[in-house]
Amino acid sequence: MRYGDFTPFDIVLLLQGLGVSLALFVSTALIGLVIGTAWAVIRFYRVPVLMQIVTFVAELLKNSPVLVQLFLVFFGLPAFFKINVTPTEAAVITLSGNSAAFIYVIAVSAIESVGRDQIEAARVFGLTRWQTLRWVIAPQAAAFAIGPLTGLLVNQLQVTSLISVIGVMDLTKVGNILNLRTLKPFLVWTAVGALYYLTAKLVAYAGGRFEKRLRAHTAWRGL
């Protein structure tokens, strides 16, 4: 047997890579969701200085390539601050920040989709700021944001493929290794692409299901 042949273990390797990609995707999406929402709340309350900083950072993150952000964190930070950054850490930091910037935009427009008159009504009823945010704004904003958020997450899943460049063993990196060993690029990259495609479809499907649930209270139930 040549070493260039495919072995059954290659499937395990591909699935391992998919697992790494998925784990990073889910964790960075969650971190990004928390940070992005926090930024949007800062903007909603017009917190002085912080608001300007948030807007500027989000613009910078949205308007620069993820690859460059990744290099800045992975090569730049260790050299400048004399710290150790592993590829996985760099990937988590960059992808979370990048997701946060895009989620911030969605969250801002979602909060703004809730009419100011509702907020005023809530204040008149004596709800505190937190209660207004939690019980009046959040449910409506979530139902508004879930559509664009699903689109964004499908995109972010594809962005995770870039971390292979700094040596994280994700699906793309596994594809690269298999490609170099077997020299069958069409087969390898088709398999990798198919796995990404299926995962993206799964994310879109899950988003659709979730959206239906969030909008259940406004759905037509019949007479």
Next chain:
Amino acid sequence: MKFDLSILAKHIPFLLEGAWLTLQACTLAVIGSLVLGLAVGAMRTSASPLLNRVAAIYVDIFRNIPFIVQLFFFYFGLPEIGIYIDAFTTGVVALSIAGGAFTSDVIRSGILAIDPGVIEAAQVSGLRKSTIFRKIILPIALRASIRPLGSVFINLILTSSILSTITLNELTGSAKIVASNTFRPFEVYFVLLVAYAALTYAVSILIGMLHRHLNRHQQEGAV
């Protein structure tokens, strides 16, 4: 460590060379994806179910697979079937194909947004199908979709940084070389980040101006 940008001064010509390559690749890719997007957008809005289906599959595939995987597919795969082209051409082709999927979606929604009465009026006037498409549908659709097209193209510029992974020394690729020559990755990548942000900001301003110019007759009060 001190944040010192002066060390970059003597590398600026080299970086500008990279920026020039980025500009060339992006210009060609924008043209390519616009042509492809127009064709596919027309297919997706055509009456033929077959063309419609083929176009939808193309868009679905290239939107749901990471660009880096597509790039590797072409870069490693094309020589396998006897097509030997350099990294630059491969990069431009891959960018055009990926960008075309996004562009076609924008153009499709631009076409679908046209008031059917306009098209019916053109048909009643006895214009040929091709004339209607070229002289009636396209101008209206393109004019309306300048802004979303602009954001697709800005995304294309950011995506072009990924071309550095196939040995193409465009802006990101040459910055990588400078970073490893000067041992100052933080400064190099920070400047690169700001440069990309400035570049895309400039493009978005240009797009806004173009949008206002093309839609100057649509504004309220225009004669």
